[in-house]
Amino acid sequence: MATLRLILGDHLTRDVTALDGLAAGDVVLMVEVAEETTYVPHHKQKIAFILSAMRHFAEELRGEGIAVDYVRLDDPGNSGSFGGEVKRALARHAVDRLVVTEPGEWRVRAMMEAWAGETGLPVEIREDDRFICSRGRFARWAEGRKGFRMEFFYREMRRETGLLMEEDKPVGGQWNYDAENRKALPKGARPPRRLRFSPDAVTREVMDLVGARFAGHFGDLEPFGWAVTRADALAALDHFITEALPHFGDVQDAMKRGEPFLYHGLLSPYLNVGLLTAREVCLAAETAYRRGEAPLNAAEGFIRQILGWREYVRGIYWHRMPDYAETNALGADRPLPWFYWSGETDLACIAEVVGETRRNAYAHHIQRLMVTGNFALLAGIRPAEVEAWYLAVYADAFDWVELPNVHGMVMFADGGLLASKPYAASGAYIDRMSDYCSGCVYDPKIKVGEGACPFNLLYWHFIDANAETLKGNPRMAMPYRTWEGMESGRKAQVLNEARAFLDGLSAEPSAPRPPAQMTLDV
Numbered sequence: 001m002a003t004l005r006l007i008l009g010d011h012l013t014r015d016v017t018a019l020d021g022l023a024a025g026d027v028v029l030m031v032e033v034a035e036e037t038t039y040v041p042h043h044k045q046k047i048a049f050i051l052s053a054m055r056h057f058a059e060e061l062r063g064e065g066i067a068v069d070y071v072r073l074d075d076p077g078n079s080g081s082f083g084g085e086v087k088r089a090l091a092r093h094a095v096d097r098l099v100v101t102e103p104g105e106w107r108v109r110a111m112m113e114a115w116a117g118e119t120g121l122p123v124e125i126r127e128d129d130r131f132i133c134s135r136g137r138f139a140r141w142a143e144g145r146k147g148f149r150m151e152f153f154y155r156e157m158r159r160e161t162g163l164l165m166e167e168d169k170p171v172g173g174q175w176n177y178d179a180e181n182r183k184a185l186p187k188g189a190r191p192p193r194r195l196r197f198s199p200d201a202v203t204r205e206v207m208d209l210v211g212a213r214f215a216g217h218f219g220d221l222e223p224f225g226w227a228v229t230r231a232d233a234l235a236a237l238d239h240f241i242t243e244a245l246p247h248f249g250d251v252q253d254a255m256k257r258g259e260p261f262l263y264h265g266l267l268s269p270y271l272n273v274g275l276l277t278a279r280e281v282c283l284a285a286e287t288a289y290r291r292g293e294a295p296l297n298a299a300e301g302f303i304r305q306i307l308g309w310r311e312y313v314r315g316i317y318w319h320r321m322p323d324y325a326e327t328n329a330l331g332a333d334r335p336l337p338w339f340y341w342s343g344e345t346d347l348a349c350i351a352e353v354v355g356e357t358r359r360n361a362y363a364h365h366i367q368r369l370m371v372t373g374n375f376a377l378l379a380g381i382r383p384a385e386v387e388a389w390y391l392a393v394y395a396d397a398f399d400w401v402e403l404p405n406v407h408g409m410v411m412f413a414d415g416g417l418l419a420s421k422p423y424a425a426s427g428a429y430i431d432r433m434s435d436y437c438s439g440c441v442y443d444p445k446i447k448v449g450e451g452a453c454p455f456n457l458l459y460w461h462f463i464d465a466n467a468e469t470l471k472g473n474p475r476m477a478m479p480y481r482t483w484e485g486m487e488s489g490r491k492a493q494v495l496n497e498a499r500a501f502l503d504g505l506s507a508e509p510s511a512p513r514p515p516a517q518m519t520l521d522v
């Protein structure tokens, strides 16, 4: 019995379950399709990264003597969709069944479930076992819980994997060293130069295709320095562990102009498409700690991001989809300001983060959460529009990880399932954790009136506008006490200035119209 085995652009590992039991006569199908490249206006580097990594992976499989049927985006007859390409491939090959690994997106899973009916062939959708916590294991953890808290989930994962454990106790006596990881960047700190990979001929060819076909998409295509093979991704991991991990913890939340990467891993695109595994990355950090090459707060903080947050958001996604994406607990309904695409704004922090995102298809966690995310939360932007933006602009963005981070962590649109309170902050937070404010026309210390930082105005506007939903939350008691204690004339002035600022936001560019692909229909 010959099998057609479909490998998606984020399944690029020899160990993917779709390849289990590969036999002579089987055909591996890989397809570049217009639907996947345009369902949001993905950053040009993201498309180039995925297509180039797919082409390299196909060559690796061929090198092993495996039959690979690879459909390129510009191949004549390309139907433009996964479903269309599966049907065309079935007409080319004498196979009896189709095997796939479950995708990272509800939308694609729903498509796959229809294929058996549409093709008349058995379709086997296999579990994606690249995650440490299976969907079944997460469901058992979640059962009966009203609110989910990452910290409790994470402890169970530490116990089950034995990572940073001494028998049944956490190494060092504490589960979490976050309190040590909130320092601002010390003056004179020099983060390491990051390993970049010069595009080879395959990547160059993909870049030419992307430059020509997706010119209207967000982001700069060059310079392109992402690894597109497992060998190079492993080199990037090695470089991170030696050069950056030792400092990762202390300044994990810091932000600095002109330093987009600081001591972060830059590993999420590789983890998400399958060039690296979560287990090997966590083990590499643990080994560095055990050898005395990285302090515990760094190794623990890094492992928690992967073993904790990454596994946790993936669990929530599959546990709660498809309804999860539909909620809007705070009733946010303002359109996404155009400056999220253009970066043209006098808010220096937003301009810096959007500019770095455009250049690198990357921003680190605190930039995503506390700058662009915080603004979207405070300004009450429609969750679906914010989600579509995040899904488009980052090289690591796939629905299973982007959606819970944006819908739950940033927008509190799930009403507190993922986070116990909204991550809302005034300009003081950004000022404390970055040097952005020193180059801004606004002043984070001015709360109202001439020069007041818009984050300060919007913070109290947010508190006031969402009192009905948030006032009863014990973790929000302090801001509500402060707001209620504020003199009524000052409150009115704050709200008036916040409303005037919000009225001035535009969802349209001031100059020429955007290219068609950048007008999102969400």
Ligand code: FAD
Pocket (backbone or CB within 6 Å): 263, 264, 265, 266, 267, 268, 269, 271, 272, 302, 305, 306, 309, 310, 311, 313, 363, 364, 365, 366, 368, 369, 373, 390, 391, 394, 396, 397, 398, 401, 402, 403, 405, 406, 409, 410
């Ligand atoms: P590091 O800071 O070095 O962290 C190490 C690893 O931990 C990352 O590579 C990543 O795999 C994992 N990680 C850290 N935080 C999270 C988290 N909250 N959720 C899941 N994994 C985490 N991550 C994505 O991979 N794809 C996304 O689409 C994505 N969207 C996000 C949107 C928002 C609004 C926020 C707040 C976070 C989002 N994240 C996303 C999580 C996180 O910002 C990125 O994983 C991280 O910035 C990637 O850079 P890094 O590899 O240098 O991370």
Ligand code: DLZ
Pocket (backbone or CB within 6 Å): 007, 008, 009, 010, 031, 032, 033, 034, 036, 037, 038, 042, 046, 047, 050, 103, 104, 105, 108, 398, 399
């Ligand atoms: C994100 C993406 C892009 C841009 N292009 C492709 C593609 O042409 N072919 C492919 O197999 N996958 C692509 N992907 C990744 C898919 O969108 C991804 O598999 C889904 O997000 C769900 O897992």
Ligand code: SF4
Pocket (backbone or CB within 6 Å): 346, 347, 348, 349, 350, 426, 427, 428, 430, 431, 436, 437, 438, 440, 441, 442, 443, 444, 453, 454, 455
């Ligand atoms: Fe951002 Fe306000 Fe600081 Fe300007 S003053 S950079 S708007 S936080």
